[in-house]
Amino acid sequence: MSENVPSSWLDSPTWRPVARARAHELVIEAIEDQILSGALKVGDPLPAERELAARLQVSRAGVREAIRVLEGQGVLRSSVGAGAEAGTFIASFSGEALTRFLRLHIALSNFQLADVIDARVMLERSSAIFAAENLNDESVAGIRDPLNRMNSEAISREEFNDADTAFHVAIAEASGNRLVADLTIAIRASLRAPILEAFRQLNDWSPVVTMLREQHQAIFDAIIAGDGKLAADLTEHHIRAASGALPALHSPGE
């Protein structure tokens, strides 16, 4: 049969591999199209799995796999049961997707810790500037509360770490930029375990915590005074000093 086919036809650059689309990717695409076109909004239900499988002419397993992916991206959520609350819905939001993404890729050395810290510096400098410009009573209280918690004498290392995170997150949220806040939260959350472990490996953490407390207070004072530039500089200095005070953060188990 090959003698009937001119070789120039076979060698023509119009022949390209045909990507074989996986069933679940087709379903993801279909759902994504509905979202991008505006047909699906936060809170809207999707058709039932069996219904969607019939409509898209794939198996229910393929639909489920697609839904899992989009659940993993914080886009969908599913509930068992009957009635209006049962089924799969467009989710309101969850930052867990970003957090897991960063956590895994940091662990896989796809992002270097130094790059993550630099990115953090950049994000939080910006947050500090905007927070200082956009202060209101609510955001001040939101920042002051974790600051006070960190100053409690009876605080454990874990509680301190979480209050420390809450302090930084409150500043990011005070900046008014949701994306920046979520990136800040995700980066901090992705580093929670390594930071905590580095804290644990400090024999005496009191000089470190004293330093952190002073630096947090100075940042807070600068933000309250509306001095965004100073707050940004103090924030950068603080992040780098904190990072430097935790040697185990940089060489966990190599």
Add this chain to the structure above:
Amino acid sequence: MSENVPSSWLDSPTWRPVARARAHELVIEAIEDQILSGALKVGDPLPAERELAARLQVSRAGVREAIRVLEGQGVLRSSVGAGAEAGTFIASFSGEALTRFLRLHIALSNFQLADVIDARVMLERSSAIFAAENLNDESVAGIRDPLNRMNSEAISREEFNDADTAFHVAIAEASGNRLVADLTIAIRASLRAPILEAFRQLNDWSPVVTMLREQHQAIFDAIIAGDGKLAADLTEHHIRAASGALPALHSPGE
């Protein structure tokens, strides 16, 4: 039977709802633990799906759903076949997860466009500063190439947009921070379709493209001159001017 139970016992705060763990989430957690502990690195194979299902005592479907989620996060990749290249592996990296994440959440109005643009300003200011500080022949060529492509007279709107993106991405990559570069790429990619559509809705795009070309050239010149502060300011001005020149970007179909 209820008369035998002290009500203070039932009301005790130690009673909490027991979260019912979904099979695929258990599998994700097991894989994640292997990654976080360092047992799995980029390029490593996972056990076969059937094997993993047996080991974790869940069904193969549960394993597949977990793998899909992690594929969606750019963490895993799978190949059909036999031999050393068959099976599921830790992936080297793909930015598609971030891009899709942003694209969907922007479409769902979970992130406001203004916040995304501000985040972009912040990222690209930082990139411009670091690029200006860390110049080498390769990064200069990487930035100059898309710049030259944009200045071609025969360029289509789509090609211009993609070269524009490549220009910004090259600067982010020249900054040397992988996470910042990937965030920049993801944000730009997530906005590709809306930007392109806004471009299409311009009756006469030549004044806009002239402006963009001039601004790109000025940014390039500032980076080459090693003036990071100027490059950052020009970048911010450029991003905001470009955004302002595309009215349809801000009211797509409301």
Add this chain to the structure above:
DNA sequence: GGTCATTCAGTGGTCAGACCACTAAAAGGT
């Protein structure tokens, strides 16, 4: 008509098994 208990129907969650496409490795023939 209102209330309560039971049943039903539809939802997602899970599993097992069958079969397919792919692909390197193994086996068999020359």
Add this chain to the structure above:
DNA sequence: ACCTTTTAGTGGTCTGACCACTGAATGACC
């Protein structure tokens, strides 16, 4: 040793059965 065929193991897909959940519907009683 080389080539062809077969094999074995991989992920991809589908089907069907069953489970847990949960509001809605139905039926019984007052």
